Amino acid sequence: MRLxxxxxxxxxxxxxxxxxxxxxxxxxxxxxGLIALAGANVIEAYTVLFASTLDSKFNIVETIVKATPLVxxxxxxxxxxxxKFWNIGAEGQFLLGAMAAVFVGTQEGLPTWSxxxxxxxxGILAGGLWAVLPAILKTRFKVDDVVTTLLLNFIxxxxxxxxxxxxxxxxxxxxxxxxxxxxxAEFPILLRATRxxxxxxxxxxxxxxxxxxxxxxxxxxxxxxxxxSPRAANYAGHNITKVIILTALISGGLAGLAGVGEAAGLxxxxxxxxxxxxxxxxxVIAMLARLNPLGVVPSAIFFAIILTGAEAMSRSTxxxxxxxxxxxxxxxxxxxxxxxxxxxxxxxxxxxxx
Amino acid sequence: xxxxxxxxxxxxxxAAMIRIATPLLFATIGELYAERSGVLNLGIEGIMLxxxxxxxxxxxxxxxxxxxxxxxxxxxxxxxxxxxxLTVTFGLSQHVSGLGLTLxxxxxxxxxYRVIFGQQSTPPNIVAFKPVAIPLLSDIPLIGPxxxxxxxxVYWALLLVxxxxxxxxRTPWGLHLRTVGESPHAADSAGVxxxxxxxxxxxxxxALMSVGGAFLSMAQFNAFTxxxxxxxxxxxxxxxxxxxWKPWRSAMAAFLFAFIxxxxxxxxxxxxxxxPYQVFLMMPYVxxxxxxxxxxxxxxxxxxxxxxxxxxxx
Numbered sequence: 183m184r185l186x187x188x189x190x191x192x193x194x195x196x197x198x199x200x201x202x203x204x205x206x207x208x209x210x211x212x213x214x215g216l217i218a219l220a221g222a223n224v225i226e227a228y229t230v231l232f233a234s235t236l237d238s239k240f241n242i243v244e245t246i247v248k249a250t251p252l253v254x255x256x257x258x259x260x261x262x263x264x265x266k267f268w269n270i271g272a273e274g275q276f277l278l279g280a281m282a283a284v285f286v287g288t289q290e291g292l293p294t295w296s297x298x299x300x301x302x303x304x305g306i307l308a309g310g311l312w313a314v315l316p317a318i319l320k321t322r323f324k325v326d327d328v329v330t331t332l333l334l335n336f337i338x339x340x341x342x343x344x345x346x347x348x349x350x351x352x353x354x355x356x357x358x359x360x361x362x363x364x365x366x367a368e369f370p371i372l373l374r375a376t377r378x379x380x381x382x383x384x385x386x387x388x389x390x391x392x393x394x395x396x397x398x399x400x401x402x403x404x405x406x407x408x409x410x411s412p413r414a415a416n417y418a419g420h421n422i423t424k425v426i427i428l429t430a431l432i433s434g435g436l437a438g439l440a441g442v443g444e445a446a447g448l449x450x451x452x453x454x455x456x457x458x459x460x461x462x463x464x465x466v467i468a469m470l471a472r473l474n475p476l477g478v479v480p481s482a483i484f485f486a487i488i489l490t491g492a493e494a495m496s497r498s499t500x501x502x503x504x505x506x507x508x509x510x511x512x513x514x515x516x517x518x519x520x521x522x523x524x525x526x527x528x529x530x531x532x533x534x535x536x
Numbered sequence: 537x538x539x540x541x542x543x544x545x546x547x548x549x550x551a552a553m554i555r556i557a558t559p560l561l562f563a564t565i566g567e568l569y570a571e572r573s574g575v576l577n578l579g580i581e582g583i584m585l586x587x588x589x590x591x592x593x594x595x596x597x598x599x600x601x602x603x604x605x606x607x608x609x610x611x612x613x614x615x616x617x618x619x620x621x622l623t624v625t626f627g628l629s630q631h632v633s634g635l636g637l638t639l640x641x642x643x644x645x646x647x648x649y650r651v652i653f654g655q656q657s658t659p660p661n662i663v664a665f666k667p668v669a670i671p672l673l674s675d676i677p678l679i680g681p682x683x684x685x686x687x688x689x690v691y692w693a694l695l696l697v698x699x700x701x702x703x704x705x706r707t708p709w710g711l712h713l714r715t716v717g718e719s720p721h722a723a724d725s726a727g728v729x730x731x732x733x734x735x736x737x738x739x740x741x742x743a744l745m746s747v748g749g750a751f752l753s754m755a756q757f758n759a760f761t762x763x764x765x766x767x768x769x770x771x772x773x774x775x776x777x778x779x780x781w782k783p784w785r786s787a788m789a790a791f792l793f794a795f796i797x798x799x800x801x802x803x804x805x806x807x808x809x810x811x812p813y814q815v816f817l818m819m820p821y822v823x824x825x826x827x828x829x830x831x832x833x834x835x836x837x838x839x840x841x842x843x844x845x846x847x848x849x850x
Contacts, residue, residue, distance in 0.1 A: 220651045268631050319825070323832040326777075328578070328631050330828065333774055333821040336767060344814035465635060502650035504643055511582075511640025518628050518636060 197524050202470050202477075205517040206484070212516070213509050222499040234494030235487045243376045247448070249479075249486035251276070251457075253385040254440035255464030256471065256478040257392050262433035263473050264396065266409040267317060267426050271331030272437040273461025274338035275309035277452075279441025281342060282308035284350075284452045287363030287445070294366040301367060301446055302384070302439065309438020310431040312338070317430035321423040335461070346454060360452040369447035381443025388436060392475035395432075405429050437461060463489075466514045472521070485510065549798055550682040554690060555756060557794035559584075559748035561693040563772040564779070564786050565700050566612075566744030570619075571776055572704065573737035574717040574840040578634025579619050580745050581769030582641030587611045587746030588753035589645040592760040593652055595662050601754055604662075605689075608750035609743050615641060616742025620735040627844030638769075649760060664758035665689065687755045689747065696744070700783040713737055717838035720845040730845045745769070774824035780836045793820045 214224040235245045255272045262269035282304040287297060316330040346358035369380035396402035404425045407415040412422055440460060445452055467485055471477030492506035563580055570577035577583075587608035595604025615637065622633040653660050665687045674684040683694075704710040715723040716733045724730055752768075753760045771793060779786025800816035 323829045325828045336821045340814040340818040344812040502647050504646035507643030511643045514636035
């Protein structure tokens, strides 16, 4: 028996919709095996996982709160990957956005009305400019962007830890927590008595904005053209360097905005654990959404459910909470394999010939 | 200043440097095999973590450290084969496959550690590897205690570098591996199976990374912790670039990093220099990026790195 991959003439749009669902189903089946290995009832564990995040208005809102940074980092990765700018650095750009927000948000003497807009602006700029650095290294020096964006995450992380351990250290408790932002700098709450903050609205607007950008603007067209074939894009008159740098600016800006939201809307400070790998989860989210900006939203909500639901599942069934991490990794793998079938079909021939 | 130097540069300092370098040597050389065959193995961080866990668990239950190393090796080889399935057979993006492998393997490591050991107030530990003094050689002043009174795995790591240089440049398999990494079509025309060589390279790469991970949980420390690897895998990706994809230079890069790390630990402990220790932790990353930018014009990147190979496509 031989297995062979054969190129499809055209990918069917029907597959575009069903593939993520197939990938998720395959992931849940595979990870169901792990739940059974951990000695729990698979159906019960999954029921708790999903129900706990969706069974009340409060829990649904909490899931949206969790999805907020994920939508933005997912968008950041989706934009960058479209141009084949392999931004693995959303994690670092997120942290810089959060740090910029706290820096602005703790400044006394600024007009109170200007605090929130300034935090958003500075956070976007901090993340965006940080992403431009590897973009310049890629376009001018041909340095691999995967390695640089990945390494830059650690530089930001250690810089943040040095800051939290030094100038920002809490003088009383000695904890590596930054000072709290001013009350006037806190993001407004959208829904009374919940934690749903302005960031969720910004994330939704960002998703529509990126969709519009990619679909209806010259820049969006150029980004896709550069990603599909740099040589053809060059012939078509696009300045590749400029397009990649702008892509990086947008991508990093989105990740930075995610950081602003977490700092200004949820924690009101920066601390060592402010990101639980949102930048890396963003990669999984973007891949599952097939890099489609509007698809990023349901994809991010799905992972928000997994991340928050896993804790409830762990409490009630004893299955380790780390199932959420396994689900992320497995989903990325199954989606990659599923994607293969949009452009290839698997041919199984029983006899050897040729 | 002289006092500080005298305090820092003692025999113990250099012995510690060699120990810090050991897991990096294994994983860097492992990554080197993969990249020289044309596959960037970003699964490194996850493979090291999962192997640190499987190695530790096997040693914990069997009571045999070497059985633990074998379990780690098996984990690494399987993970390497999975990476081969994704990037060679399916021809998927090496970046995304590697990150996926790291996410999956890290998740599995945490998940199974909890399943096996539960949540305990004091983490389970083992009797870790003990240093093995090599007779006569370990009696040499200075060099003896630094180089010849180390863990067995340290000697393996030190031998691995010349062995790899020999394999890559002096054996037919090494020639095939390098050709596959530089020009897979030429290799294919010459009758070398690109897929087979890349699978083999990835399995060797996974095996070596796994020993690096096992060293951390079974020799350097005597327990598995969630932060046991803490980015060392990513450092090795940088070290390969820093070492220009050559075994000796990559090893030197690993020693340079270990030197900085050991220095950082000493200075932190002596608290004489008022620089945040995070600055030292940052240094290898900064250095790598600067080096990559400076060397980019004549970098010796394997030409076929990152490109999947399909016979019918040219």
